Amino acid sequence: MKWIRSFALFWYDFVVGDDWRVAAGVAVALGATAGLVHGAGVNAWWLLPVAVVLLLGLSLRRAVTRAR
Amino acid sequence: MTGVVLVLTVFLACAVEAVEALTIVLAAGTSRNWRSALQGTAAALVTLAVTVAALGPAIGLIPLRALRLAVGALLLVFGLQWLRKAILRASGHKALHDEAGAYARQVAAAGAAAGGGRGVVSDWYAFTLSFKGVLLEGLEVVFIVVTFGTSQGSVPLAVLGAVAAVVAVTGVGLAVRAPLARVPENTMKFAVGIMLTAFGTFWSAEGAGAAWPGADAALLVLIPALALLGLGAVALLRRTRPPGGPAAGTGAPAPVGKGSTP
Numbered sequence: 001m002k003w004i005r006s007f008a009l010f011w012y013d014f015v016v017g018d019d020w021r022v023a024a025g026v027a028v029a030l031g032a033t034a035g036l037v038h039g040a041g042v043n044a045w046w047l048l049p050v051a052v053v054l055l056l057g058l059s060l061r062r063a064v065t066r067a068r
Numbered sequence: 069m070t071g072v073v074l075v076l077t078v079f080l081a082c083a084v085e086a087v088e089a090l091t092i093v094l095a096a097g098t099s100r101n102w103r104s105a106l107q108g109t110a111a112a113l114v115t116l117a118v119t120v121a122a123l124g125p126a127i128g129l130i131p132l133r134a135l136r137l138a139v140g141a142l143l144l145v146f147g148l149q150w151l152r153k154a155i156l157r158a159s160g161h162k163a164l165h166d167e168a169g170a171y172a173r174q175v176a177a178a179g180a181a182a183g184g185g186r187g188v189v190s191d192w193y194a195f196t197l198s199f200k201g202v203l204l205e206g207l208e209v210v211f212i213v214v215t216f217g218t219s220q221g222s223v224p225l226a227v228l229g230a231v232a233a234v235v236a237v238t239g240v241g242l243a244v245r246a247p248l249a250r251v252p253e254n255t256m257k258f259a260v261g262i263m264l265t266a267f268g269t270f271w272s273a274e275g276a277g278a279a280w281p282g283a284d285a286a287l288l289v290l291i292p293a294l295a296l297l298g299l300g301a302v303a304l305l306r307r308t309r310p311p312g313g314p315a316a317g318t319g320a321p322a323p324v325g326k327g328s329t330p
Binding site for chain 1: 144153161277279308
């Protein structure tokens with residue numbers, strides 16, 4: 001059981017890293033892009049770059065605030 | 069994406085990880101047993117090569133759009149991790165990775181550990197230390213080689229970039245017989261973070277169904293735009309750097325410095 005937990009934690013840390021909100025934000029942004037493209041017929045190529053700027057900015061802000 | 073960009077991205081990512089793996093192997097070899105340390109390194113490299121050989125063709129069977137969505141999302145999350153840490157290090161909010169310090173700690177720990185071997189391995193500790201170090205540092209490289217290679221339909225070209233980096237770092241490491249403390253790891257990590265984020269954004273948006281204006285040429289805008297964003301973030305965060313912070317006194321110009329695994 002301990003081995004499985006360690007294995008899962010390793011892969012979580014490997015893929016998600018320090019800030020799970022970034023991974024969650026990317027998933028939400030991709031879901032919204034797919035929804036706009038396939039649901040509303042909007043070519044939402046611009047949504048992901050905007051999300052990247054916001055997610056990186058917020059993640060950096062959290063890291064800096066936490067370090068103080 | 070041209071083959072040159074693919075090879076360069078994999079080369080940079082692999083070189084960063086190879087420098088860190090070299091530190092561990094040097095510590096195991098010099099303080100314990102060179103033969104066992106090299107056996108551990110070889111075993112880890114074989115494991116990584118088998119992983120690439122198995123995953124490459126398997127991932128290649130997935131339809132391109134689904135592959136680009138999944139691979140792009142993973143690369144984007146991965147790239148943002150690299151970029152975030154590189155920015156924090158370059159701006160002085162996170163301590164720079166000290167390769168010489170890491171080497172000294174590994175040597176001290178290896179010297180204090182008990183000896184003993186099994187079968188053809190005369191020093192199990194040196195073998196395990198090298199194997200674990202090379203395998204863990206190499207996993208990120210495998211991830212990048214497989215995802216970049218399959219998305220562009222050129223795993224061999226990605227492998228070429230990885231092998232070139234390992235050969236270059238090993239060659240320099242053997243020549244100086246010391247950890248490569250002067251390699252600008254953080255600058256390399258910054259560049260790789262930008263490339264992974266740019267390709268991740270491009271591929272995942274395509275996989276979600278969006279069409280980029282200018283098709284592949286959009287990458288020529290995305291990459292410099294992300295570089296500017298990163299450099300701007302470094303400049304901004306440097307203004308708020310705490311006095312006597314983690315990297316105070318390093319004088320690392322943005323984003324030059326050294327980093328470690330994200």
